[in-house]
Amino acid sequence: MGYAAIFIAGVILGAIIVIIINHYRQKEMKESFSAISLDALRKNSEEFLRLANQTLSTQTQTGVGQLEEKKKLIDQTLDGIKGELQKVENSVKEFDSKRELAFGAITTQLKNTAEQTNKLQGTTDKLQLALANTRARGQWGERIAEDILQLVGFVENFDYTKQKTQEATGTRPDFTFVLPQNLKVNMDSKFPFDNYSNYINAESNSDKDSYKQKFMSDVRKKIKEVKTRDYINPEENTVDYAIMFVPNEQVFCFLHENDANVFDDALKDKVILCSPVTLFAILCVIREAVKVFKLQKTTGDILQLLNAFNKQWTDFKKCMDKMGEQIEKAHEEFGKLKTTRSNKLEIPLRKIDALSKQKGLLESSLVDEEPELESSIEGESEEEP
Template identity: 30%
Template sequence: MSLFNLSIIFLLIILIFSIGGVSIIFFTRFSKYFSGMKFKEFADNTTEGVENKVKELLAEKDDKFNKDLQTVKDLMTRQYDKTMQETVKLVTTNDLLRKQNKSTEDAINIAKQEFSKLTNVLSGTQSRGQLGELMAEDIFRSAGFIKGVQYDTQQVLENGTRPDFTINLPDGKVIHMDSKFIWEYFQPLMDEDSEESDNKNREKKFFDSLKRIIDEVGTKYINTKSNTLDNVIVFVPSDHILSFIYEKRMDLIQYAQGKKVTITSPGNLLLVVGVIKEFMKVVTIGENQNQIMTILDELKKEWDNYIEEQSVVSRALKTATTHFDYLEGRRRKALDRKFNAVKDLETQLDKNPDKALDVSIIENVIEDEQEIKSNEEERNQRQMTLDN
């Protein structure tokens, strides 16, 4: 802004000198026409005019400069406010991103810790077995099974073997279930960088181990002489592993079925347990069929008694309603007539104390009463006939 002011002042100086030069030329050319006081007056007028013109130009430039300066100030103020708003937004966004990044890092660290724990669990044979047993027991509880009632764990059999679970069925029957993770053979198959030949060897080891498990549990846990069903359940605690078996070796699933071995996973064990539970309900109902039929017969007898008593009460209510209507109607009217007859006699006595009373009024009331009583006896007789 200082350079701009200097330029304006410089232009004004040039303008002043230009006007002065024009004035000198004008004075030299026209000096012969002016002399004495006239020349002095002309010079004064010219100088005053130049000064006024310069003042006007300076005032005009100063106003324009002030307006331009205010415009620039307003523009800079708006730009500054906008820049500050954008800066605040950037700072806020950066703070949120920093917090989100911290939360993401924490979540990643927690996931790493959990994955490390899971890896440690899966790396040990005993810990893998415990994990499978816990998952199976959670499924049993979600199906409504109670430990010690519908199922038991780690029971020693006559042949010295000990299945992970024994499901208790009606008539003293049982079905055994063993949890097999087979993770040590399945984990190498997850290596995507291995050669195709290596994968084939690993798959062979995995399926060979599964076949050995099928033969083993079918031999150890199926004994119909010891009240076991002709079937045994193998629980693989991974839906992914079971899906891999179905995809790669369906023939091995069929082989297991031939050995009376049912392979399950968390995804379908609940269905198997549900089928067993419904079977237990059906058998229980069959065992108690005679007792249920006896209860149903007694219930029918009580229902018949209820219907009969309800009919008696209904007839009694009907009779009471009829009697009440009669009492409210005819008997009340009969009483009203008697009271009216007595009132008429009192009126006669008050009007003519010495005159004999007209007893025909009472005789008519008595005759009406006898007729009403006769009608009432006939109605009661008909009601009794209807009740019987």
Template identity: 25%
Template sequence: MQESMRHILEENRELRREIDKKLSETHHASRQQMNQTIRTVQGITGQSAKLIGDVTEKLAKLDETNRQVINFSAQLQNLQDILKNPKQRGVLGEYFLEETLKNVLPPNAYKMQYGFKDGVIVDAAIFLQNKIIPIDSKFSLENYERILNSRDNEEREKWEKMFKQDLKNRIDETSKYIRPEENTMDFAFMFIPSEAIYYDLLINKVGAAQINTRDLIEYAFRDKKVIIVSPTSFFAYLQTVLQGLRALKIEESAKQIRNNVEKLGKHVAAYDEYLKKIGGSLGTTVNHFNNAHKEFEKIDKDVARITEGERVIEPLVLEKPQELA
């Protein structure tokens, strides 16, 4: 009986050890699984936080972009408002003209708002030696835009005629600044701030509409001595003017050098004449000296005859200075 009890107790102890072992293994596995789950959750949380941060940053950038777009739209609207107002559009054209001049020519080579004797003012004038090149800024836009937006052929022809008449009027206005009696050149520049309008004038087309503007360009140059330019073509003309100004400076420097050489030649000639006069004076002095010495020799001879002695004075004759060539 006791043996049976010991056997049962031993089996219980063995079973308890086995259970404890299993519980320990299960607890260890559960802890590892829990730690892994925690690490996984932490990783997911970190990625989520980073993703949220990235999304927040991109939303902030998008918000800034939206504000910039809104600001740009407002500026564009302001520009459109300016272009709708003829007076403000004229100010904008003059600004483009001044910036173009400022970027190429020295400040003393041009003047904005140049006034003639009768009080008429041209937008700008270039000074080339003693001549003036008048420049007028023109911006005929209303009928140009109407041609672009028109879908009816008959209406487009009406706007086309008005647009050409606008340009012709601007050409006539610019030609009034050609005043040779006030030292202007026999031509003037008509500055069109819009490259699009200038290009359309050259190719005889406004948008998709064919329009004959070649006769206007010929009318401007041949009849009115007006050269139509855009910012790009005007820049090329200004480069030529700049080279002319540099050539004038070189010519002015050469004139100054030539004048200085002429003055130096006159001074050398005067100095040569003065030296000749000094040489002549020295020659006269030498003659007087030699004559005086000869007279002194005569006295010496008289003394020698009276004393029956020898002459004590040796003849001394100075040579005259040679004449300068």
């Protein structure tokens, strides 16, 4: 029992010692591990901080470079925007300058227009007063017609006559235009403006209608008057129509708008109503017709001259042919004279020349050569045709 108790006590004591030793070992290991952990943590922290600083430095440098590039791009963009803004500012200034000039020009033009309008109004008033007189209206219509004639290029007493009395009827048209083949066309330039002027100045619609009807009636009466004045007269070589001149385009348009049948009725009476524009066209047609007629007449004269020239040319060729034949015969005779006759005349000359050369020779030589000379002379005589 005693040994068992001692053994148990020893075991317990050993266990306690082991526990105490383990406790101290664990404590030492914990302290060592803590120290090692702190050292490793410190080293890791330092390495981390170093890497972090290095990475941050690299990124900072990269960021600075990128920021510089972005700054350059932003500066370039700002410079471009600044340039565009400067252009816009210059354009605005230029536009303001031009606008001021334009407004000044418009203002000046408006002033001039107002002045011209006032002058035109004054001229219109004077014209209305002048047209109140029948004689003045006729003179005004004649003046308008003369201006158109000058514009076309007509010459008085050549292309037209003015206020010339017709011998057969005693009437006196305002204008007579000369046509080809001695034909003529007469024109009346006096037009009834009274009721039209009253129509323009009337204030109420009833007055306007009344004056309009009176004006249309005056126009139809004037057409009948032109018809009955013998402006169409075969004895005077006139054409089958006469011209009634309306010296105002506005009045002419008024007739078209309010009574278009008046033109057809006038044509039935062989009277042509024409405004300044249509008169210009008619006169141009007359001018071209006269030119064509003169050209045709000139062409006929030229053809006659060509026929006469052709006849003379034929006679000339015959004479030339005869002269050519005679020249050929003379040339043939001349050839004969130059060849055959000339050769025959030269034969005695050659003989005389030969005799002259032989004259100075010795008599013996002359006697020896005499038969040869005679034989040569006989031979040449036989060769003659």
